[in-house]
Amino acid sequence: MAIDFSGDPFAKGFFAPTRFEADIHDCEVEGDIPQDIDGTFYRTCVDRRYPQRHPRDIPYNADGMVDMFRIRNGHCDFRTKYVRTPRYVIERRERRSLFGVYRNKLTSDPLVRDVSINTANTTPIVHAGKLFALKESSPPMLLDPHTLETFEEHDFGGAMTATSFTAHPKIDPVTGEMLAFSYEAKGDLSDDLAIHFFAADGTLERSVWVKAPAVTMMHDWAITDKHVILPTTSMVTDRARLEAGGDHFYYDPDQPAYVGIMPRDGDAKDIRWFRGPPERAMVVHTLNARTIGNKVILDTPVAGGNFNPQFANIDGSPFDHDARRNTMRRWTFDLDSASDTWEEEIIFPGIRPTSFARMDDRFLTQDFRWSFNLLGDPDLPWDAQASGVPAGAATNAWYRFDHHGMAIAKFFAGPAHVLFEPQFVPRRDDAPEGDGYILGVANDLAAMRSELVIADAQHLADGPVARVLMPFRLHMQVHGWWVPSTTLPFDFGRDYDYHGPDYA
Ligand code: V55
Ligand code: FE
Numbered sequence: 001m002a003i004d005f006s007g008d009p010f011a012k013g014f015f016a017p018t019r020f021e022a023d024i025h026d027c028e029v030e031g032d033i034p035q036d037i038d039g040t041f042y043r044t045c046v047d048r049r050y051p052q053r054h055p056r057d058i059p060y061n062a063d064g065m066v067d068m069f070r071i072r073n074g075h076c077d078f079r080t081k082y083v084r085t086p087r088y089v090i091e092r093r094e095r096r097s098l099f100g101v102y103r104n105k106l107t108s109d110p111l112v113r114d115v116s117i118n119t120a121n122t123t124p125i126v127h128a129g130k131l132f133a134l135k136e137s138s139p140p141m142l143l144d145p146h147t148l149e150t151f152e153e154h155d156f157g158g159a160m161t162a163t164s165f166t167a168h169p170k171i172d173p174v175t176g177e178m179l180a181f182s183y184e185a186k187g188d189l190s191d192d193l194a195i196h197f198f199a200a201d202g203t204l205e206r207s208v209w210v211k212a213p214a215v216t217m218m219h220d221w222a223i224t225d226k227h228v229i230l231p232t233t234s235m236v237t238d239r240a241r242l243e244a245g246g247d248h249f250y251y252d253p254d255q256p257a258y259v260g261i262m263p264r265d266g267d268a269k270d271i272r273w274f275r276g277p278p279e280r281a282m283v284v285h286t287l288n289a290r291t292i293g294n295k296v297i298l299d300t301p302v303a304g305g306n307f308n309p310q311f312a313n314i315d316g317s318p319f320d321h322d323a324r325r326n327t328m329r330r331w332t333f334d335l336d337s338a339s340d341t342w343e344e345e346i347i348f349p350g351i352r353p354t355s356f357a358r359m360d361d362r363f364l365t366q367d368f369r370w371s372f373n374l375l376g377d378p379d380l381p382w383d384a385q386a387s388g389v390p391a392g393a394a395t396n397a398w399y400r401f402d403h404h405g406m407a408i409a410k411f412f413a414g415p416a417h418v419l420f421e422p423q424f425v426p427r428r429d430d431a432p433e434g435d436g437y438i439l440g441v442a443n444d445l446a447a448m449r450s451e452l453v454i455a456d457a458q459h460l461a462d463g464p465v466a467r468v469l470m471p472f473r474l475h476m477q478v479h480g481w482w483v484p485s486t487t488l489p490f491d492f493g494r495d496y497d498y499h500g501p502d503y504a
Contacts, residue, residue, distance in 0.1 A: 005051050010059045013388065014418075014445050017048045017062075018475050024078040031466035033074045033454060036427050037437060039484040040145070041069040041452070042124035043420075044133055045475035049082070050097035054107055056247065058310035061102035063088060064121030064141075065475055066133050066148050067441075069452055069468065072485065072492045076452065076468045080475075083120035083133045083141050084150035090115055102310075103137050103188070103248035116153055122167035123479040126488055127178045128202030134167040136183070136219060145488055146496040159204040162194040163187050167479070168220040168285070173362045176200030179228060179264070183218040188248075189239055191215050195228055195262065210268045213258045213275075217249050222289035223264070225365045227296050229289055229333075230260040234281035235311060250314040251306035257281040259342065261296055261333055274333055275340050282307050284355035287328070287371055288364055296333040299347065299403075301326035301355040301373070325352035328371075328401070348401060351375075351408070356421035360433050361482075370434035370457075371401045372422040380412045386446035387416035394445075398422040398438060400460050411438065411460035413453045413467075416446035420477040424457060429486055434458065437465075439482075441474055450474040 005011045046062035067080045082088055090112060091098055099117060100107025118138035125132050131145035142154035162182035169180035178198040186192040195208045217235035234255040237248050256278050262271040282303040289298040305323025306313055332343040356374040378392035395418055398411040419442050426436040439454045452468035
């Protein structure tokens with residue numbers, strides 16, 4: 001049977017599947033990696049091992065890979081591995097693609113109707129020394145944080161009974177607790193939500209079960225020191241479409257967004273659902289939230305419509321590329337008010353970022369000044385010919401937003417370099433907010449290879465201070481995660497997955 005990716009419209013050129021696993025000891029570096037960077041950058045990527053089984057399938061249903069860049073003393077080691085999901089293991093054994101469209105088991109080979117659809121392709125996160133690769137349809141995959149070997153699809157010793165788990169848990173930087181939620185948490189289409197509270201040592205202490213006001217994709221959420229904030233979206237699902245072999249989600253502009261707010265020390269009876277008009281419907285990623293007095297304030301990118309062409313509009317209308325773009329908004333929920341809606345303010349008018357908004361995570365839930373985002377900026381130099389991508393169509397910039405002064409600083413890595421979500425790395429654990437670096441993978445579409453670019457977060461316009469050069473192109477990233485070595489210690493001299501002779 002031929003293994004042929006030519007029918008996959010997303011898998012072209014730079015973005016064709018790579019299908020390799022690799023290990024590079026002491027990568028080539030251009031410039032100098034700052035000595036105060038000491039830790040591990042993980043990223044989760046989508047990379048198909050087999051051509052999609054169904055012509056309508058999407059990259060978000062491709063196999064998950066985890067990349068690891070380990071940095072110390074100006075050196076960087078690189079490793080990448082597929083996550084051994086149950087799906088990976090059975091497809092490897094059968095040497096073919098068995099799973100159908102994104103989150104619709106009825107379109108899969110009957111052989112795997114009872115096998116987990118987990119692709120583990122969205123976020124890597126480290127809590128209590130454990131590395132998880134997450135996909136919101138499924139429980140976490142637990143990996144070895146040094147070798148990237150897979151241990152298991154994890155249910156926290158039987159304590160986590162939901163069938164799904166968000167790709168966006170939040171770690172409270174003050175308490176070290178991890179909070180997470182599950183939607184469609186009792187199986188496909190269920191209106192059950194679970195909100196999970198993990199102690200700093202990783203123990204799942206309790207799960208609060210509530211009913212969702214609408215069954216929709218719920219990709220990200222937010223926490224404050226006192227509340228959890230759960231937005232629904234306009235990505236709807238229903239049984240008839242699944243039974244007809246359809247996709248799991250369609251964008252429905254008439255579906256209003258609800259936002260549930262529950263006290264962290266509360267219970268199911270304490271959740272309060274606010275309701276927005278449909279045009280406030282598309283929160284994909286949040287930035288930060290705070291509880292101030294009896295107000296809950298959420299700063300978040302909000303798109304004007306469908307956020308991703310991988311998901312079709314319910315009425316079959318063409319994808320609206322302008323509505324996909326976000327504005328940064330501040331939503332204020334007044335818990336003293338009887339109103340069932342919220343106040344909205346656009347905080348950086350005229351700027352249309354992606355939803356890949358990040359901050360200095362040490363200040364999550366707290367007052368903050370800086371955020372970082374990924375954008376396509378047509379005013380920055382862009383080589384449409386060498387890259388093969390028209391100006392303005394590529395995400396070629398990182399912006400730093402100053403939430404006090406409203407000023408913006410821009411970073412770009414090169415005229416054919418496409419960027420992903422920016423990752424902030426503090427200079428030291430006790431450095432002031434925003435004092436540190438921004439790093440991430442840039443894909444050089446002209447040279448057909450990838451690099452890890454590192455910039456000083458306070459001097460973004462100066463460009464990269466170092467580039468870690470990959471001798472090949474890497475896969476498509478979804479999200480990244482930084483762990484300082486003070487949180488996840490490692491032995492930089494040790495070859496963690498070498499099992500041969502020891503000459504020492
Ligand atoms: C998102 C990503 C996903 C997914 C659902 O960016 C939503 C949003 C990478 O997988 O399954
Ligand atoms: Fe995400």
